[in-house]
Amino acid sequence: MTESRPPVVSAVEETADRIASMEVRGAAAIADAAAAALAEQATADADSPAAFRAGMRSAARVLYETRPTAVSLPNSLRYVLRGVEGTTVAELRTASIDRAERFRSELERAQERLGRVGSNRLRDGDVVMTHCHSTDALACVKAAVGDGKSIEAIVKETRPRNQGHITARELRELDVPVTLIVDNAARRYLKDVDHVLVGADSIAADGSVINKIGTSGLAVNARERGVPVTVAAQTIKLHPDTMTGHAVEIEMRSETEVLTPEDRAEIVDDGDRELTVENPAFDITPPRHVDAIVTERGQFPPESIVVLMRELFGETIDEPWSA
Amino acid sequence: MTESRPPVVSAVEETADRIASMEVRGAAAIADAAAAALAEQATADADSPAAFRAGMRSAARVLYETRPTAVSLPNSLRYVLRGVEGTTVAELRTASIDRAERFRSELERAQERLGRVGSNRLRDGDVVMTHCHSTDALACVKAAVGDGKSIEAIVKETRPRNQGHITARELRELDVPVTLIVDNAARRYLKDVDHVLVGADSIAADGSVINKIGTSGLAVNARERGVPVTVAAQTIKLHPDTMTGHAVEIEMRSETEVLTPEDRAEIVDDGDRELTVENPAFDITPPRHVDAIVTERGQFPPESIVVLMRELFGETIDEPWSA
């Protein structure tokens, strides 16, 4: 832990800064930038294969530590570091760069591929219910519409931030008829719904889906109504830390998303802090309430997603950058 | 149906107008006014017992037709008409006035009595989760606090109209610590909750609870988490029409409660009507997701509330005012 880490190339430092400052944001963008930075690091001089590997690990560590809770970051790092074989520095270099390129090019095509898989689950005439806004989920609807299927949507507004409005707009741009409802109305409309279709913030190795607050309550109701729940999530959403039992930390957000100062003032006298507002960003849906996870690598029951994680990341007991 | 109805006294007409115009509103106020009007009608001249009864039925009909979906209105009418025995006009008059008075005086004490019953279900240290705003539910907490119990509350804001804010304020006035959450966060906090405690718009003979939209989804989640659900509802909320299978009609409310014009404009171009907003005011919770209904007459499993309805209203196959 206290070993002196080998220095990393400046491109790595710069990328790390841009991730840390949230100049680079979004799961896909972060993953892409990290892979590119590792490819840069691979071009650096190295005296020996061991030195090369040490440099790569060091770069991975620098990048990892910028936002340790961003699920796509360790995914990207692990993918590049894991696939590298070779006995000379040159071989390792080529392998590393190839690996980074392959990751980036797969990433580029992933959403469209995922959309095709998700579209196959939808039939002509289906009604989907959405929660929050997810480009992965929308990619499924887009592909289905592109295949000539007629799809309708019931869109939950998704308090507190009303991302359902964005979903509604984008679905309308696809000419999908939209019915907007408050989150409280979901159960009433579930009987008209063929699929609940949501994205994911991340997926855990125990098959749990971490997604926008309200997803788990919707999934429980969908199960009770006999409506299948499909989660659309690229594999960069699979959370490697969870393979070793780590829980995904749930971000608590600002009270002001829930309550304006005027609202607060109406409820309690100024200065009374005994009104607490809790505003968690995400919740956790257990796998028994989810029917399928759709990725660019095909669809999976949530209980088997850990196998895909092992295939992609290997066992993660010892993090490659934590030696 | 086409029979000419006997004329009714002007006090009945006036009350009918005030109910129709919603000058008189709220389940208890309507029930009280209707009973008072029937007492006025009972003072009118009548040639015979039959004429007296016809006049009373006529008055009931006039009142009933002002707001046929207001649950407490037929309750009040039935209660007064049903208990009247006698062989002379004088006897019938006295009986009717007594009956109306008794109804009104019971109504006055009902909420406080209900609160005592509900309080008994709460233990010192309990955490309740509320949905919407219900004076009946609050009466339970108030009585519990009055009994010296320490109660905490997790209050759902209850979109679209945020009646949770009112609940939060009134709980704070009782010095109950309040945590306010968005509706979507309910499942996450259910594990810290001892009781879900809600009111009711009306209760149906099949044991269903009609209440503010979002109640049924909350109840399904509470059952899945092992949290009991208590519904606080005075007997004027018991819906007699449902004894003969009638469904309670669900009011659809204005889109503007859900979406501001600005929000709509951001989602779709002006004039595009293909964005539908559905805004039902209530939903229906089946009895299997409710543990107890607390009334001023004691607590009941929802499956047996029909027995209380039969006791209060008799069989309702033939409405007293519809012959």
Added chain:
Amino acid sequence: MTESRPPVVSAVEETADRIASMEVRGAAAIADAAAAALAEQATADADSPAAFRAGMRSAARVLYETRPTAVSLPNSLRYVLRGVEGTTVAELRTASIDRAERFRSELERAQERLGRVGSNRLRDGDVVMTHCHSTDALACVKAAVGDGKSIEAIVKETRPRNQGHITARELRELDVPVTLIVDNAARRYLKDVDHVLVGADSIAADGSVINKIGTSGLAVNARERGVPVTVAAQTIKLHPDTMTGHAVEIEMRSETEVLTPEDRAEIVDDGDRELTVENPAFDITPPRHVDAIVTERGQFPPESIVVLMRELFGETIDEPWSA
């Protein structure tokens, strides 16, 4: 038990014979005939009120023993015997005859009243799924159609006797669009169904519904799909013996309803009796899988039907005719 029973009038004997020989059959016809026979018995001479009562009990016993498992028979007998008050033979006679008449006239109107209640549970545009053939269930659809509601039906053929064909024909006569399916296809079509609507052979005090074999499996699937189950049953189907815990005996019917001799010969060599065919006529649906029982006295959750039974029959620990 070994007391010599008072003789009964010949009209009672004749009715008993006609019930025993199944000349009189069907729950309503048996109940009607039994009440009529008791009215005849009431016209017989009697030396004392005690003698009168003994004669009535004796007649009830003779009638009861013709078909002790016919649910409507004890219902009819109990109803007539229970309501009789009086201190002279003349009073008792009048009371008995009145009581019998009242039972018969209520019976005559019961199905139409039940239909009205059941109709109220159906909305315009609803799709119902039926099992077997039940005039009570059809009365609900008929009333709904009469009210101008558009109803569609998915009709299970109901092996082994295909009573679904009768249901299909009668629904077509009401101009209800019918889709006929094999029993195995029920779950697949449940997602398009708003109500499962069935009749009952009898209803037990623990809320169980005894009905044509296949009902319980359908109800379990309906619950899993979120589809409510309505049972239409006149109160003559309420089984008084079950109030004291008696189980309803399930009739085992002939193998030939299931398997033709040719079918059997193809399965096993002649004479091989090791192929057993079991053909129970009914099964038992527990109350937790039923949403409402619709009767001519209104609708009830199955868990509260026992209260209606107590109201109609009193406590049945000691059978009135078994003294």
Added chain:
Amino acid sequence: MTESRPPVVSAVEETADRIASMEVRGAAAIADAAAAALAEQATADADSPAAFRAGMRSAARVLYETRPTAVSLPNSLRYVLRGVEGTTVAELRTASIDRAERFRSELERAQERLGRVGSNRLRDGDVVMTHCHSTDALACVKAAVGDGKSIEAIVKETRPRNQGHITARELRELDVPVTLIVDNAARRYLKDVDHVLVGADSIAADGSVINKIGTSGLAVNARERGVPVTVAAQTIKLHPDTMTGHAVEIEMRSETEVLTPEDRAEIVDDGDRELTVENPAFDITPPRHVDAIVTERGQFPPESIVVLMRELFGETIDEPWSA
């Protein structure tokens, strides 16, 4: 509350002492003694009907306060006080004594009647699983055996006090084959079981069954395995306080039932009090996990037992002895 209570006859005082000192114990014995004491009180001189009633109420209060948590005590008191009508002291006296006598004579026959009802739920060849020791539950098996049915029993030992041993012995005396198991083995044997058959400490108005710790866990498993749960409980076990929402207080018993001092010493060093032992005597089974409650008045779904309570006790908002 601070009114001076009229003095009561010495027989009441003596009975109160014997109940308080637990010389009289057991639900039936307490109920019987209390009714007898009220009959004695009724013989006391009274100047007026009002004075008579005040004396009776006073006696009820004295008796009630001896053991306010004994469920059968208020049952007995309410039963006697409620049924008393009359306009003179003499009439009231006779009515009170009659009422007390009737209560006592019904009590005497109740268990045998209950047994007959419970027996009817059992079929020849059935296997029952028991928990704890209940004379009501055993009365059902005894009646079934008396009816010539062959019954087998799987008996849970029922830690910590092993009352299952008593059940096993009494079942063996009825020649019922017994398999004794530890409580942990219950789920494994449920697949061979036709009925779970238990008694009750008390029954609440919301349909909950309060019974020996372990009952609720058994009932949850029985539901999951598809095995019906029958609770045998005389009506003196119905808990009137629960009609107004009161919870039944759960007795916490001595640690030494769970852990010998030697066991404790092996677990922790002497004097270490950080090992807590919790030993609740009872738990609460919600009605949805119980199929039927068998009483001497017939069988009831747990959700409708409140109706029997109302019939027996009236509404209990205002306790008759607390004015």
Added chain:
Amino acid sequence: MTESRPPVVSAVEETADRIASMEVRGAAAIADAAAAALAEQATADADSPAAFRAGMRSAARVLYETRPTAVSLPNSLRYVLRGVEGTTVAELRTASIDRAERFRSELERAQERLGRVGSNRLRDGDVVMTHCHSTDALACVKAAVGDGKSIEAIVKETRPRNQGHITARELRELDVPVTLIVDNAARRYLKDVDHVLVGADSIAADGSVINKIGTSGLAVNARERGVPVTVAAQTIKLHPDTMTGHAVEIEMRSETEVLTPEDRAEIVDDGDRELTVENPAFDITPPRHVDAIVTERGQFPPESIVVLMRELFGETIDEPWSA
């Protein structure tokens, strides 16, 4: 897509014809014939490895297009094409032929191996319930009987085509005692059943089991009764298209399987087409109602069958014959 496909050898054409004409039918026979045809194609001349591969893909395409919904056909093709490595035509030829042979020889032994696995799940004395006719399911019983276990069967007749009769006959030939029931009677007999044992038409990557109509309703009831459900299915039933989200299309069969013309005439007047008969051949059982899938490669929870599919078929985003 519009590329001109290389010509294929005549043996491939002939096999394609025989599959298309349904001369070759049954999952195993089709798979075997397709592998044999690919082995023939491998013997054809080829100028280069690329040409060889193109010829193989072309043959696969020809075969695939004969019956694109036959699940075993793509399985066979994929298996042979996937395992072929080599740098010369000769190597590729040998590898292809070897691969085809290996597939065919494994196929030959698969059912017997599956039977051994399934037999291990059965204990001496078990009662199984079957639906439809499945040689895979019967292989399990046969192996169990061969191991000396005593097995009994409750056989559902399986309307509309009564394949249960075939199952009954074959079980009788194994000396297994058989009880035949109508499909409607399944729930009643489930309490005597240790295993529901069925085959599969195909298995989807989301763990769903596509099998004869009625399977899913049976599985829901088995879960509710606590009876485990075992599906016996060789790996040729695993449906590769479903890995990319494709739904398995459900064949709708002729009305005449359900209703004779005479039956129809009795229900409706001639020419009235408003009686619809729907006759789907299969339904879909979600994985949560299935306990294990038994294959020749061992047993799997349905949620992990996708992993076996990935092992056998690779990722199927790009079909090998669709380049």
Added chain:
Amino acid sequence: MTESRPPVVSAVEETADRIASMEVRGAAAIADAAAAALAEQATADADSPAAFRAGMRSAARVLYETRPTAVSLPNSLRYVLRGVEGTTVAELRTASIDRAERFRSELERAQERLGRVGSNRLRDGDVVMTHCHSTDALACVKAAVGDGKSIEAIVKETRPRNQGHITARELRELDVPVTLIVDNAARRYLKDVDHVLVGADSIAADGSVINKIGTSGLAVNARERGVPVTVAAQTIKLHPDTMTGHAVEIEMRSETEVLTPEDRAEIVDDGDRELTVENPAFDITPPRHVDAIVTERGQFPPESIVVLMRELFGETIDEPWSA
């Protein structure tokens, strides 16, 4: 089967004796000894690779047959035999020894690694409920405490052998506050519990968990209360035989663990054998009631543990030592 087995080295014989006599006991100790014995066998002379392999298989068979139901024994044998590649005796020898060493060294670290994974599932402040005594489960708590988390425990005593006392003692040594309860009290305390945390005797390929009797009943209740269930089990607990459908045999233990002779004498007269005591050591929890299995290789949903088994053991249709 009747082939003459090659002789094995004396170290193998000795280890076999020590395992058979239970001198070596406990899953980890047996696995370790068996691997060490195979390493010894690998040092024996062999004329050819075939002879070497035959000797190894022979040794495996000798060891396997000592305790064919000990789950860790075949695990160990399979692990060593499977990984061995080579074309000369020398290569095979080195590979075998390496493989055995690797197995042993991984085994040594496994529990600590597992503990780290399990600890990650626990949050600061969590309350766990334990059943029986499991060093794997305790390793999770130990690691959590080591990470500075505050953990409390509710410990079931775990009749009949009270292994909960050992668990309580060891938790107290970790300074974890312990509440000891009887097994019957589990459901009552589940509402205060964040995790049920148990070990396993073995894990089956269908995802079932075989563990101390009482585990399955606890898991069913935990699911009903919404409490997640975590099973801690090293991979040596994965039962390879179950991959081919074999059931894990459940040991029936002595009556005297349940009933002292004095207890028996009190229940029945001497010599009466009609009191049966059944004392199964383990029960089977289906995967749908378990949330995660924690191993030294990470955590897995129970439905995907078969994939880890395939990775570790290969397909087990043909046992390596049974040729």
